[in-house]
Amino acid sequence: MGISGQDLIFACSAIGAGLAMIAGIGPGVGQGIAAGLAANAVGRNPGAKGDITSTMLLGQAVAETTGLYGLLVAILLMFVKPFGG
């Protein structure tokens, strides 16, 4: 079975897409820490639950951005095929 250059490029793009999704670890840890600390804060001060929740959501959304950049790189590699393949 001969492997053409295009096949090799596509295979490497798929591996690269998988590697790019390692970026998902960071937001996972970050969002978990934010949610844990928010639960902690609600436990200390149940009256401020609304403010704490909205602050937590905002922080989590910002923390998620780096993971989304990884996802975008993966999607570009797999579907847009910037290197051919």
Add this chain to the structure above:
Amino acid sequence: MTRCGNEAKEIMNVLAAEAAQTETSGGIVSMVKGVFSYTLFGHEFWITTTHISMFIIVVLLLVFAAIARRKITKHPDEVPGTFQNILELIVEKLDGMVAGSLGANAYRFRNYIGTIFAFILVGNLAGIFGLRSPTADFGTTLPLGLLSFFLIQINAFRFQKLRYFKSLAEPYPFLLPSNVIGEVSVPISLSLRLFGNVLSGTLILSLWYGMMPWFAKLPASWFLHAYMDVFSGCIQTYVFSMLTMTYLNDKIS
């Protein structure tokens, strides 16, 4: 043409070609799909599934707004019914959300925040009804981000006048480039966040519909729809409008 421009053009070509060819086996369309093309000033433009679902959503929202307005202005003296109570609840919640983060300036920005909130929310929920979410297209979210960006910048200039340009060079003048980059990255991060979240949901759903045998599609897909479209969609709508208001509040308070 520069290399960068060439690459962008190639990516657009690939996207258009993919748009014309990609078919998924399920009911959900994962890729932007071209419906028909037309030529204007020598360029080929595509009417895609994004345009169609956006058109449906805008018409639905306009009809809803017209009915709501008619309901409220025609019979102001009657005892409010269920529909009007729901309307008032929606408006009160939106007003409360804007007032909670913008404070005294909330009345200036209620319209804009309410509008993008309604559009993004219905856009994210469109996946349930088999439409392709218009917010899963970077061509929709980038203009939304740019609208927020210009709103923020223009109001920053209106409220701070020339002090705004001075504030860009604070705390030290040599930090000016990084401050400017920080400002410019706002629309990019806003739009990419919304786009990435909705697109990942759309992709996972289309993978599910495309890969599973027919008897596995329906029983479990409700969970994915509930998480990807409803939960994630509502959170991202909230995040987009809250971040816009947070950036705005930094500038005008």
